[in-house]
Amino acid sequence: MSVIEVKDLCYTYGINTPFEKKAVIDLNLSVNEGEVIGLIGHTGSGKSTFVQMLNGLIKPTSGKVFLNGEDIWEKPKEIRKIRFKVGMVFQYPEYQLFDETVYKDISFGPMNKGLGEKEIDETVRKAAKFVGLSDELLNQSPFDLSGGEKRRAAIAGVIAMDPDVLVLDEPTAGLDPMGRNLLLSQIMQYHRERKNTIIIVSHSMEDIAKIADRVMVINSGKLEMLDTPAKVFSEAERLEKMGLEVPQITKIMLALKEKGYEVSDGILTVEQAFLEVVNLLKKEGKI
Amino acid sequence: MIRDITLGQYVPGNGIVHKADPRVKIILLIAFITLIFCAFNFVSLAVIAAAVMIIILLSDVSLKLYFKSLKVIIVIILITSILNIFYGTGTPIWQFGILKITMSGIYRAVFVSVRIVLLILISSCLTFTTSPTDLTDALERLMKPLKVFHIKVHEIAMMMTIALRFVPTLLEETDKIMSAQKARGADMESGGLIKKVKAMTPVLIPLFVSAFRRAYDLAMAMECRCYQGGDGRTRMKSLHIKKSDVFCIIFAVVILTGVVLCDIFIAPII
Known part of the structure; x- marks a missing residue:
């Protein structure tokens, strides 16, 4: 069943001014429950505008967004309810931290949701555990944390609302490689336990290849591709025309194929590539 | 929502007013503001209003933007002019309790609202046509003499x-x-x-x-x-006075003398 369905979605900035710009054009999409969607696109392609329409932060110029089959703008006064169901982690979310302690900051979402004290405590601790924040950190000021910890605290603030759909806009931007991997694996761990739907925007093709069930490619506001990572990344040329990359290992394998070696398309990880090369060498009788 | 404020926003353009030296513009603005408050009869007020209109029409900025900046202060204009109506002296033409309206009160109200409108228009013209960097550059040059006082x-x-x-x-x-x-x-x-x-x-x-x-x-x-x-x-970018700036100054001086002459030879109304 589809959790989110998007129909003919359009958004235009600055309507009736000289600065009019179409950010999203006729976008159609259906996201299944429990799916991980990777969203890639060049800077300024309309990714951020698109994801902000999913939880009603931006009202589409035309077209509709359906959440569990219901139009989210049917009752504009109750749009706030949608935001608890579609959690949104912005780029550099650490800049939204504001409260005295990390604990209080994480509880901001659940409190707005109107949960009781006991429930809040439970969800806050659970969310903190998911992102790997220790109990001592919860009582510190968010401004005393390190960059990576701040990022975790901010993400926990959204996870604590227990959304059915979690949208993450470049959650790993600006983190060191270790931090990136750790954060990604924590998000995936959370996904496996909570079994919710995740839409993740990223510029790291490696990350997307690793975790996404389907990849959607947006170019100049239009949906260009929507398929499994293997299929999308096998079209390296087309992606490069849009100013996008494919994972490095995929590039190598595509280059091998071009040279006439019989390797399959859409190799996404080093492990897959390793097996593929071993098979090839075996076939040729070299090992 | 926050972006809708037009008061004090730079609008890039290529008109005469845009190209004028920012120092000249600032000094002329000060001169005009003083002038607006020195007009004591309708003729001199009309001369200034005409001059302001000419500048605005020359400024290569759409009139819509000027109207927008006036919209912000319409409440202030209304309140001050209503208050002024009741503060006139002389024989009342309408009276209700302590409230009375006199001819001089009406004149005052008209003067005050026209003055405020002109004030906003002419200063908007400066900010519309001068980029913030040019503006501060010019201010720095103009305030240079203050260095004597260790400022x-x-x-x-x-x-x-x-x-x-x-x-x-x-x-x-x-x-x-x-x-x-x-x-x-x-x-x-x-x-x-x-x-x-x-x-x-x-x-x-x-x-x-x-x-x-x-x-x-x-x-x-x-x-x-x-x-x-x-x-x-x-x-x-160093600032130089160009020929066109000289014309601007001459234009301003003509208006200035015009208003002063009007003030001297025509009896003041307020």
Whole structure:
């Protein structure tokens, strides 16, 4: 069943001014429950505008967004309810931290949701555990944390609302490689336990290849591709025309194929590539 | 919502007023403002109004924008002119209790509202046609004589430039933080005044934090490029008085003398 369905979605900035710009054009999409969607696109392609329409932060110029089959703008006064169901982690979310302690900051979402004290405590601790924040950190000021910890605290603030759909806009931007991997694996761990739907925007093709069930490619506001990572990344040329990359290992394998070696398309990880090369060498009788 | 403010916004263009030397524009603005308050009869007021209209029409900025900037202050105009109507002296033409309307009161009201409108129009014209950097550059030059009194003119101008430069950045930042908090279910639209003010805390604190962070970063970047204040600093764009600026000055002087003459030879109304 589809959790989110998007129909003919359009958004235009600055309507009736000289600065009019179409950010999203006729976008159609259906996201299944429990799916991980990777969203890639060049800077300024309309990714951020698109994801902000999913939880009603931006009202589409035309077209509709359906959440569990219901139009989210049917009752504009109750749009706030949608935001608890579609959690949104912005780029550099650490800049939204504001409260005295990390604990209080994480509880901001659940409190707005109107949960009781006991429930809040439970969800806050659970969310903190998911992102790997220790109990001592919860009582510190968010401004005393390190960059990576701040990022975790901010993400926990959204996870604590227990959304059915979690949208993450470049959650790993600006983190060191270790931090990136750790954060990604924590998000995936959370996904496996909570079994919710995740839409993740990223510029790291490696990350997307690793975790996404389907990849959607947006170019100049239009949906260009929507398929499994293997299929999308096998079209390296087309992606490069849009100013996008494919994972490095995929590039190598595509280059091998071009040279006439019989390797399959859409190799996404080093492990897959390793097996593929071993098979090839075996076939040729070299090992 | 915050972006709709037109008062004091630069509109890039290529007209005569845009090209005029910013120093000349500032001095003429001051002259005009003084003049607006020196007009005591309808003829001199009309002369100034005509001059302001000519400048506005020459300014290569759409009249819509001027109307928009007037819209902001329409309440102020209404209140002051209504108050002035009742403050006239002389024989009342209408009376109700202590409230009375006289001819001089009506004249006063007209004068005050025309003056405010002209004031806004002419100063909007300056900010519409002069980029903030040009403006502070010109101010720095004009305030140079104050150095005698050990006033750090360059530093003041630099502070102004930086402040103006960061207005749009901070607006953008505010938008972003508001969206982020709304995504966490913050309710900023409903409730009374106190509730609304309280709801701003989650926006204001991150905004202040980031403003301070930006200030530190900027200070660091400036120091890295060996910025050390105004002493011995040369400019990339130096200002020169051109022929067209001379014409501007002549135009202003003609208007000035015109108004002064009108004031001398025609009896004052207020």
